[in-house]
Amino acid sequence: MVSTSSALLTNALAAEEEKLLACVHCGLCLEACPTYVATGDENDGPRGRLYLMRAVKERRLAVESPTFETHIDRCLGCRACGGRTAALLIRCSDLPCAMFG
Numbered sequence: 510m511v512s513t514s515s516a517l518l519t520n521a522l523a524a525e526e527e528k529l530l531a532c533v534h535c536g537l538c539l540e541a542c543p544t545y546v547a548t549g550d551e552n553d554g555p556r557g558r559l560y561l562m563r564a565v566k567e568r569r570l571a572v573e574s575p576t577f578e579t580h581i582d583r584c585l586g587c588r589a590c591g592g593r594t595a596a597l598l599i600r601c602s603d604l605p606c607a608m609f610g
Contacts, residue, residue, distance in 0.1 A: 518572050522562050522566035539556070542590050552579075552580040
């Protein structure tokens with residue numbers, strides 16, 4: 510059974526599909542992300558988190574999975590990545606992960 514909070518997040522991700530797909534994987538955001546710089550783990554960077562959110566939206570990954578929770582929770586919510594992207598539609602603060610930061 511899916512929890513209410515999981516269903517709400519999945520629905521929020523589905524509503525933001527255009528933004529999730531806007532990432533062109535340019536990598537410009539990585540050097541601005543403190544958690545990516547510290548860990549070197551792609552999942553701890555903005556485009557890795559976008560990939561994880563897409564996986565949840567497409568039901569390839571559960572919201573409750575340790576992978577999703579770990580990497581989304583590591584986002585500092587600093588928004589340093591927001592102005593460093595080739596895909597101008599993406600603003601970190603507009604994405605569903607911003608509710609966690």
